[in-house]
Amino acid sequence: MQEKTFTIVANEPIARDTFRMVLAGDTSGITRPGQFVNVAIDGLFLRRPISVSDSGPGTCPKGVPGAGLPMDFLTLIYKVVGKGTAAMAEMESDTELNILTGLGNGFDASRAGDRPLLVGGGVGVPPLYKLAKELTAAGKRVSAVLGFNTAQEAFYEKEFRTLGCDVTVATADGSYGVRGFVTDALPETYSYFYACGPLPMLRALSETAASDGELSFAERMGCGFGACMGCTMMTKNGPKRICKDGPVFRKEETVWED
Amino acid sequence: MGRLNVDLCGIELANPVIPASGTFGYGYEFAELYDINCLGTFSFKGTTKEPRPGNPLPRIAEAPSGMLNAVGLQNPGVEAVLREELPKLKNVFHKPVMANVSGFSADDYAYTVSRLDEEPQIGWFEINVSCPNVHGGGMSFGTDPKAAADVTRRVKAVTKKPVIMKLSPNVTDIAEIAKACEDAGADAVSLINTLLAMRISLRTGRPILANTTGGLSGPAVFPVAVRMVYQVAKAVTIPVVGIGGIDSAEAVIEMMMAGASAVEVGAANLVDPFASKRIIEDLPAAMDNYGIRELKDIIGGAL
Numbered sequence: 001m002q003e004k005t006f007t008i009v010a011n012e013p014i015a016r017d018t019f020r021m022v023l024a025g026d027t028s029g030i031t032r033p034g035q036f037v038n039v040a041i042d043g044l045f046l047r048r049p050i051s052v053s054d055s056g057p058g059t060c061p062k063g064v065p066g067a068g069l070p071m072d073f074l075t076l077i078y079k080v081v082g083k084g085t086a087a088m089a090e091m092e093s094d095t096e097l098n099i100l101t102g103l104g105n106g107f108d109a110s111r112a113g114d115r116p117l118l119v120g121g122g123v124g125v126p127p128l129y130k131l132a133k134e135l136t137a138a139g140k141r142v143s144a145v146l147g148f149n150t151a152q153e154a155f156y157e158k159e160f161r162t163l164g165c166d167v168t169v170a171t172a173d174g175s176y177g178v179r180g181f182v183t184d185a186l187p188e189t190y191s192y193f194y195a196c197g198p199l200p201m202l203r204a205l206s207e208t209a210a211s212d213g214e215l216s217f218a219e220r221m222g223c224g225f226g227a228c229m230g231c232t233m234m235t236k237n238g239p240k241r242i243c244k245d246g247p248v249f250r251k252e253e254t255v256w257e258d
Numbered sequence: 259m260g261r262l263n264v265d266l267c268g269i270e271l272a273n274p275v276i277p278a279s280g281t282f283g284y285g286y287e288f289a290e291l292y293d294i295n296c297l298g299t300f301s302f303k304g305t306t307k308e309p310r311p312g313n314p315l316p317r318i319a320e321a322p323s324g325m326l327n328a329v330g331l332q333n334p335g336v337e338a339v340l341r342e343e344l345p346k347l348k349n350v351f352h353k354p355v356m357a358n359v360s361g362f363s364a365d366d367y368a369y370t371v372s373r374l375d376e377e378p379q380i381g382w383f384e385i386n387v388s389c390p391n392v393h394g395g396g397m398s399f400g401t402d403p404k405a406a407a408d409v410t411r412r413v414k415a416v417t418k419k420p421v422i423m424k425l426s427p428n429v430t431d432i433a434e435i436a437k438a439c440e441d442a443g444a445d446a447v448s449l450i451n452t453l454l455a456m457r458i459s460l461r462t463g464r465p466i467l468a469n470t471t472g473g474l475s476g477p478a479v480f481p482v483a484v485r486m487v488y489q490v491a492k493a494v495t496i497p498v499v500g501i502g503g504i505d506s507a508e509a510v511i512e513m514m515m516a517g518a519s520a521v522e523v524g525a526a527n528l529v530d531p532f533a534s535k536r537i538i539e540d541l542p543a544a545m546d547n548y549g550i551r552e553l554k555d556i557i558g559g560a561l
Contacts, residue, residue: 001290003532040529045476046320047529083320100531220316220466222327223528226287228280229303229332230318232311239311239332244287 001102001225002029006074008095009060011088015148015155017080018123019089020053023097027055027072032106033131034196034216034248037074038224040098041087047100048084049221049243051196053077053126054133074101077126077155103224104247107131107214109138113191117213118144118165119182119205121197125156127216131194136164143187144168147197151176183208193251206251216248261552262541264298266497266520267420267445269354269381271298273541274510274553277534278501278524279304279358279384279424280329284343288527289350292535298520300534301356301384302347305374307366309335313391314468319457324476324503325525326455328391328469331360336370344377354381358424360389364399364412372416381420385413388426388451390473400426400451403438410442420445422499425490427479428454432486433493440494448499448522449490450483476525477503484516491517491558505530507537507544517558 006025014020030037030052038047054075060067080086091097107127112135118128125146135142144165148154150173160167169177170185178185182197183204193213195205202215219242222230226244233242235253240246262273277288279301288294312332319326333339347355357380361367371383387400387409399405406423413421423439425432427450436447452473457466465471483502491498500518504510505526513521526533541553550556 001531003291044320045323045325045525045529046318220318222318222325223281223531225531227283227531228318228327228528229283229312229329230327231315232317232329232332233315234311 001100002026003098003100004029006097006099008091008093008097009073010093011091014077016152018153018155019078019080021076021078021088021091023074023076024060024071025074025099027074027101029102030055030074031102033109033134034107034127035102035104036127036224036247037076038100038103038221039088041084044084044087046222047224048088049103049224050076050078051127051216052130054130077123079123100224104243105245107194107216107248109134111192111212111214112140115141115143115189115191117187117190117193118142119186119193119195119197119201120144121147121182121201122149122153124195124197124201124216124218127196128194129156129159132160132163132165142166143190145170145182145185145187147171147182147185147201149173203256206254206256209251213251214248215251215254217242217246261545262538264520264554264557266499267382267422269420271520273298273538274514274518274520275534275538276300276356276499276520276522277527278522279386281524281527284347285351286346288531291531294351295353296535296538299353299356299381300351301358301522302343303333304331304358304360304386304389305333305336305339305370306331306360307336307370309333309338316466316468317472319466319472321455321457321474321476321478324474324478325528326457326467326472326474327452328467328472330391330469331389336373340373340377344379348379355379356382356384356422358384358386360386362392364409367409368412368416371413375417375419382422383413383417383419384422384424384448385409386424386451388424390426390428390452390454390471391469397426397428400435401429403435406435407438407442410439410444414443422446422448424451425449426451427482427486433489436490436494440496444496446497446499446519447490447494448501450479450486450502453479453482475503477505479503480509484512487513487518488516488560492561504537505533507540510537510541511544511548511550511556514553514556515558515560517561519557
């Protein structure tokens with residue numbers, strides 16, 4: 001974990017209620033895809049945990065101070081679901097944010113095998129983007145199944161395709177792509193899966209997936225770095241903190257209670 | 259002797275700043291960030307006789323200037339704490355540490371304290387008779403003077419180390435409880451634990467916390483804590499440890515003027531992992547601003 005100051009360079013809607021914020025700052029604390037950051041927001045007490053969609057070296061975009069210069073960037077894709085994310089959506093470029101970076105364990109890309117499958121539901125899609133980048137760069141044949149409620153909420157189909165992923169989109173209302181849930185659109189064969197999304201989706205996947213895999217969990221958090229036990233869930237290996245021991249857990253670790 | 263030194267039950271603290279139980283784990287998450295030996299001491303995660311998985315999720319909710327938690331005393335149980343956590347703690351913290359203990363019966367408290375008593379690094383016991391997030395234990399001991407006194411006596415009987423009773427604000431007269439603990443032999447009292455609170459999701463129309471209610475902490479509770487520390491400091495002669503919403507050197511000074519011999523920093527550690535260190539570093543300049551030469555001179559100055 002590192003505490004760093006980031007500067008917003010872009011913050012724009014990419015789908016209904018869904019925004020992409022690009023920030024400049026020191027991302028050296030982020031070591032694996034699937035990690036998250038915890039963002040301090042003026043006027044709110046608790047930080048807001050947001051998954052890292054992308055990070056690393058890049059070039060400062062046009063139209064902002066330092067355009068064209070090399071910079072470390074951090075991309076956060078978030079959905080407005082409450083006061084914190086609503087406040088983030090109002091933030092303007094050049095705003096400075098205090099962010100705890102490099103939180104959580106992240107995905108283990110070394111387990112992917114030859115044909116990994118990425119399964120994202122809604123705002124569970126973003127952390128899979130950085131993973132897709134790594135896996136495609138490593139020459140893997142990556143399938144991505146992205147699920148949304150409706151066409152207006154869909155995002156990043158093109159971005160995953162540009163990386164070279166074989167992309168299928170599912171919408172619950174059938175307004176775009178396959179009608180139904182991500183579990184209705186899974187490919188027949190895959191070597192390993194990585195998933196992030198709502199609990200019912202994670203449960204369905206862990207109970208029906210044909211391979212081993214990893215699931216990333218989201219939860220209301222106090223600290224985000226393992227101190228408060230505010231986000232502990234039960235696993236086969238005992239109680240685990242989603243923020244510190246997770247957010248990514250192996251399929252065989254997960255316990256589903258009725 | 260530095261300007262920040264204070265005495266807590268016969269043990270000298272380099273400064274009065276103590277991260278509060280439940281906000282600092284066993285120290286090692288924070289030791290990754292800074293040398294936690296700068297702290298006066300810290301109160302480690304509340305320990306019970308048996309392991310406890312804690313409450314269902316969600317356990318955390320936002321509040322104006324604060325937060326609610328309903329963790330429910332999640333901990334690995336006293337044997338695992340002795341076997342696994344304290345040896346690791348010893349590697350990163352080299353001062354006497356405060357052991358926070360909870361229970362569901364007076365026997366539980368006495369058993370857990372007697373097991374931890376053999377650990378030489380434990381300088382004080384902080385007995386939590388004020389957890390609002392468990393049923394059939396915790397706060398029920400801290401809302402009745404007789405029950406609080408009974409737990410105090412039982413714990414005092416099994417240790418020679420100082421016993422600090424951690425009190426609940428969810429009572430009509432906290433000074434009465436403090437007095438009962440003092441009369442039963444408590445070496446100090448610490449207060450306040452969290453205030454019983456609740457939030458409802460407007461989307462679902464249901465309580466946000468799975469436990470329905472939780473404990474409110476953070477700057478929102480600071481004035482309540484100052485008032486209660488003041489009332490208790492007036493009523494007892496044993497030291498009072500002030501807890502509740504402290505997030506700055508100025509808040510430390512105010513709490514000590516109200517009667518606190520030392521303070522605990524809780525929720526602030528969760529939103530700013532460097533909070534306790536920063537507060538310690540800010541104290542000398544804040545003392546200069548108010549013409550304070552030594553911190554111990556201001557304890558109870560407002561009484």
